[in-house]
Amino acid sequence: MESALDELIAQIPEGSEGMVVTDPDILASYRHDRAFDPSAGTPLAVVRPRNTEDVQATLRWATKHKIAVVPRGMGTGLSGGATALDGAIVLTTEKMRDITVDPVTRTAVVQPGLLNAEVKKAVAEHGLWYPPDPSSFEICSIGGNVATNAGGLCCVKYGVTTDYVLGLQVVLADGTAVRLGGPRLKDVAGLPLTKLFVGSEGTLGVVTEVTLKLLPAQHSACTVVATFDSVEAAANAVVTITGRIRPSMLEFMDSAAINAVEDKLRMGLDRSAAAMMVAASDDRGPSGAADAEFMAQAFTDHGAREVFSTSDPEEGEAFVAARRFAIPAVEAKGSLLLEDVGVPLPALADLVSGVAKIAADHDLMISVIAHAGDGNTHPLIVYDPADAAMTERAHRAFGEIMDLAVGLGGTITGEHGVGRLKRPWLAGQLGPEAMELNRRIKAALDPDNILNPGAAI
Amino acid sequence: MESALDELIAQIPEGSEGMVVTDPDILASYRHDRAFDPSAGTPLAVVRPRNTEDVQATLRWATKHKIAVVPRGMGTGLSGGATALDGAIVLTTEKMRDITVDPVTRTAVVQPGLLNAEVKKAVAEHGLWYPPDPSSFEICSIGGNVATNAGGLCCVKYGVTTDYVLGLQVVLADGTAVRLGGPRLKDVAGLPLTKLFVGSEGTLGVVTEVTLKLLPAQHSACTVVATFDSVEAAANAVVTITGRIRPSMLEFMDSAAINAVEDKLRMGLDRSAAAMMVAASDDRGPSGAADAEFMAQAFTDHGAREVFSTSDPEEGEAFVAARRFAIPAVEAKGSLLLEDVGVPLPALADLVSGVAKIAADHDLMISVIAHAGDGNTHPLIVYDPADAAMTERAHRAFGEIMDLAVGLGGTITGEHGVGRLKRPWLAGQLGPEAMELNRRIKAALDPDNILNPGAAI
Numbered sequence: 001m002e003s004a005l006d007e008l009i010a011q012i013p014e015g016s017e018g019m020v021v022t023d024p025d026i027l028a029s030y031r032h033d034r035a036f037d038p039s040a041g042t043p044l045a046v047v048r049p050r051n052t053e054d055v056q057a058t059l060r061w062a063t064k065h066k067i068a069v070v071p072r073g074m075g076t077g078l079s080g081g082a083t084a085l086d087g088a089i090v091l092t093t094e095k096m097r098d099i100t101v102d103p104v105t106r107t108a109v110v111q112p113g114l115l116n117a118e119v120k121k122a123v124a125e126h127g128l129w130y131p132p133d134p135s136s137f138e139i140c141s142i143g144g145n146v147a148t149n150a151g152g153l154c155c156v157k158y159g160v161t162t163d164y165v166l167g168l169q170v171v172l173a174d175g176t177a178v179r180l181g182g183p184r185l186k187d188v189a190g191l192p193l194t195k196l197f198v199g200s201e202g203t204l205g206v207v208t209e210v211t212l213k214l215l216p217a218q219h220s221a222c223t224v225v226a227t228f229d230s231v232e233a234a235a236n237a238v239v240t241i242t243g244r245i246r247p248s249m250l251e252f253m254d255s256a257a258i259n260a261v262e263d264k265l266r267m268g269l270d271r272s273a274a275a276m277m278v279a280a281s282d283d284r285g286p287s288g289a290a291d292a293e294f295m296a297q298a299f300t301d302h303g304a305r306e307v308f309s310t311s312d313p314e315e316g317e318a319f320v321a322a323r324r325f326a327i328p329a330v331e332a333k334g335s336l337l338l339e340d341v342g343v344p345l346p347a348l349a350d351l352v353s354g355v356a357k358i359a360a361d362h363d364l365m366i367s368v369i370a371h372a373g374d375g376n377t378h379p380l381i382v383y384d385p386a387d388a389a390m391t392e393r394a395h396r397a398f399g400e401i402m403d404l405a406v407g408l409g410g411t412i413t414g415e416h417g418v419g420r421l422k423r424p425w426l427a428g429q430l431g432p433e434a435m436e437l438n439r440r441i442k443a444a445l446d447p448d449n450i451l452n453p454g455a456a457i
Numbered sequence: 458m459e460s461a462l463d464e465l466i467a468q469i470p471e472g473s474e475g476m477v478v479t480d481p482d483i484l485a486s487y488r489h490d491r492a493f494d495p496s497a498g499t500p501l502a503v504v505r506p507r508n509t510e511d512v513q514a515t516l517r518w519a520t521k522h523k524i525a526v527v528p529r530g531m532g533t534g535l536s537g538g539a540t541a542l543d544g545a546i547v548l549t550t551e552k553m554r555d556i557t558v559d560p561v562t563r564t565a566v567v568q569p570g571l572l573n574a575e576v577k578k579a580v581a582e583h584g585l586w587y588p589p590d591p592s593s594f595e596i597c598s599i600g601g602n603v604a605t606n607a608g609g610l611c612c613v614k615y616g617v618t619t620d621y622v623l624g625l626q627v628v629l630a631d632g633t634a635v636r637l638g639g640p641r642l643k644d645v646a647g648l649p650l651t652k653l654f655v656g657s658e659g660t661l662g663v664v665t666e667v668t669l670k671l672l673p674a675q676h677s678a679c680t681v682v683a684t685f686d687s688v689e690a691a692a693n694a695v696v697t698i699t700g701r702i703r704p705s706m707l708e709f710m711d712s713a714a715i716n717a718v719e720d721k722l723r724m725g726l727d728r729s730a731a732a733m734m735v736a737a738s739d740d741r742g743p744s745g746a747a748d749a750e751f752m753a754q755a756f757t758d759h760g761a762r763e764v765f766s767t768s769d770p771e772e773g774e775a776f777v778a779a780r781r782f783a784i785p786a787v788e789a790k791g792s793l794l795l796e797d798v799g800v801p802l803p804a805l806a807d808l809v810s811g812v813a814k815i816a817a818d819h820d821l822m823i824s825v826i827a828h829a830g831d832g833n834t835h836p837l838i839v840y841d842p843a844d845a846a847m848t849e850r851a852h853r854a855f856g857e858i859m860d861l862a863v864g865l866g867g868t869i870t871g872e873h874g875v876g877r878l879k880r881p882w883l884a885g886q887l888g889p890e891a892m893e894l895n896r897r898i899k900a901a902l903d904p905d906n907i908l909n910p911g912a913a914i
Contacts, residue, residue, distance in 0.1 A: 105801045149645045178890040183801045185831040186871035188606045188656050190887050191895050195652035199645050216701055239561055244673055287741040344562045344640045374642040414643035430647050433635040438648050444901035
């Protein structure tokens with residue numbers, strides 16, 4: 001393998017020296033993403049390309065030597081899509097960080113390594129907005145967002161990553177660089193291949209450039225917070241709201257999440273509530289206020305014990321921050337297995353109560369937070385990895401929650417991806433015909449199975 | 458072939474008698490779509506399936522006998538995607554017309570033969586809205602919309618067909634029925650194959666069921682109409698507007714279109730204007746009014762000769778109707794070659810002036826209407842098919858307009874599809890690598906090239 005690596009180093013275009021890293025300490029730091037899969041391997045090398053040509057050289061070489069390549073953004077994935085494999089290359093796009101904003105076409109051309117938050121900041125300087133906002137937006141890369149078709153809080157109104165990707169440059173397994181789409185708001189020439197790569201989790205190619213559609217800056221939001229005696233009441237309010245208006249946020253926290261956040265932030269949340277909703281409308285002026293009033297009324301009608309509305313952005317942001325803080329707050333209770341199951345909206349209450357039953361069955365704490373307006377939930381399974389029996393129960397619950405979601409007509413993953421952790425459950429959701437179709441596409445684009453083998457499909 | 462057809466008829470599930478049609482008059486009526494390609498062939502038979510099983514039987518049989526299948530919605534396509542081939546089957550989905558609306562999940566499950574307008578109507582009864590609105594919405598089918606990823610007037614704010622397709626049932630070339638996606642607002646399990654089929658123009662499979670995402674009913678719009686002395690001024694106003702707000706419509710008509718509409722409707726349009734814009738905002742109440750005011754000011758700032766605003770829905774609708782009527786009005790001047798080129802927004806003025814030059818070069822009338830906010834234009838080339846020299850000039854102009862668009866960083870088709878008419882220009886836009894990728898996907902899904910051969914890719 002030494003000589004194969006030497007060959008790769010020799011092929012690297014000038015100016016990219018130091019791109020191939022074999023230092024054992026560095027290799028160790030690229031074994032895991034945030035799924036912390038204990039079965040992670042140790043890569044042969046970490047490759048840090050600066051540009052498309054570097055990625056091409058790496059994949060050409062990998063195909064020649066039949067060496068697997070695990071593409072990696074910032075390693076914040078929660079499904080193990082970037083878990084390293086023994087003897088593989090981890091190709092990290094972290095050094096590819098250029099951005100060019102075109103305020104006239106309202107697009108940005110971005111390299112994959114830039115953080116989501118950096119994209120938001122760069123476009124905001126032009127009065128523009130890139131909506132998708134995963135909770136991890138300050139630490140996750142736009143390339144990783146494209147790989148998983150990441151969502152977030154504002155998606156209930158503004159859609160997910162794929163809705164903002166107008167074009168891609170992608171390097172295929174054999175090193176061919178392909179441009180798909182571009183800065184055109186409507187374009188139906190040829191098969192919709194741009195869309196095929198968004199959410200393909202690094203299994204079909206390595207994205208080296210993304211053309212993003214941007215929106216005019218978002219208006220400030222009116223925020224409504226409500227607490228409930230029951231999860232069902234909160235879930236029913238969600239359906240009432242989404243049937244009538246388009247909130248810009250409709251988030252759910254259960255009792256465990258409320259208490260975990262309150263433990264940390266001491267902001268006076270109602271610890272005795274079974275559920276809390278954080279909702280917002282970013283419609284301008286009186287329309288946003290009317291939406292807020294409608295949502296407050298819907299919460300009241302569904303038996304909310306307390307409803308609080310504010311048009312003060314800072315006050316509203318405090319509640320959104322509380323919701324965003326739920327994952328780290330629950331994580332303070334132990335290690336997390338972070339679920340990402342989704343269901344059609346009417347099944348939301350059944351999903352949450354089913355998760356509570358699974359928690360009881362396995363004597364586990366499972367806190368549920370949710371992008372409720374999308375039916376996308378994140379049950380957070382708390383466990384102690386030093387406790388083997390508890391770890392096993394946690395993993396059993398992890399699978400049972402996916403089975404529950406699929407049984408309710410839902411999905412095993414709404415926005416995190418299948419990665420390696422959820423792969424055993426994929427066929428149960430898709431069925432044999434769709435699985436076969438996935439395999440056919442994969443085989444057509446990556447016949448040697450070089451790209452992220454064992455992930456996603 | 459008789460015996461092969463007999464075999465097909467014998468295989469048809471009970472209840473679908475009369476599905477296979479060979480009456481020569483009927484066959485003749487299925488030779489063309491609205492591209493009226495003179496090179497259209499005569500099909501072996503027209504097949505009118507009632508359900509997914511009928512489609513499966515047809516495709517299984519076609520694969521066995523290596524007989525091409527041309528899928529067809531309502532035959533309103535403008536790029537010849539449903540032009541019949543000699544000896545092929547035309548598979549029309551016109552009999553598949555069921556719809557089930559679920560107001561709670563805000564989705565509808567629709568068979569492909571239902572008209573776009575019928576979908577809108579059925580969901581409106583539940584206070585819901587299906588946004589995509591091609592100008593042909595009263596006569597085009599939802600299956601055809603999915604096949605071409607159809608757009609329309611409201612897409613500038615609300616996106617195109619693919620943004621509303623949550624799930625599909627698709628029958629592959631070999632007769633396998635596959636379910637992709639479903640009524641889940643966020644779902645990233647497996648490759649994003651639902652998206653791969655939207656816009657694939659019947660080359661990868663036959664869509665037999667569509668799960669659509671719906672929105673709450675649209676608010677009534679404020680409409681702003683403005684006339685200009687120059688096309689450039691109108692195009693520049695578009696860029697000013699889209700950089701700041703999100704209009705729900707931003708439509709352009711050139712002088713020829715204005716005059717053609719005025720000839721027919723006598724509504725007092727300014728015949729001497731070089732361009733007319735019809736813009737709208739559907740933001741509620743004061744926000745919509747503020748948008749309208751902003752657009753009116755932008756038009757004025759860019760030198761509009763006349764600006765008219767109204768919040769009266771009927772008055773606004775009259776101008777939208779005038780814009781929608783532009784194609785039939787120009788068609789009254791002669792036969793049309795209907796273009797569908799798009800460019801990044803800043804190139805809009807160059808595209809329109811380039812088209813005017815092509816018209817002058819070839820001594821043709823070419824009227825330009827545009828979904829200006831998307832950079833998507835429809836140059837309407839008027840010609841007399843009885844005049845061979847003129848027909849040749851028209852076809853030359855048709856190609857030159859596509860070359861012009863591609864030269865400006867644009868696309869040969871924004872929303873109509875490549876079909877058969879535009880296929881010779883596809884490689885010029887996509888380049889060899891993307892073309893090869895298109896072919897690989899096609900070969901993986903339809904190795905015998907049974908499905909719509911010669912169309913799209």
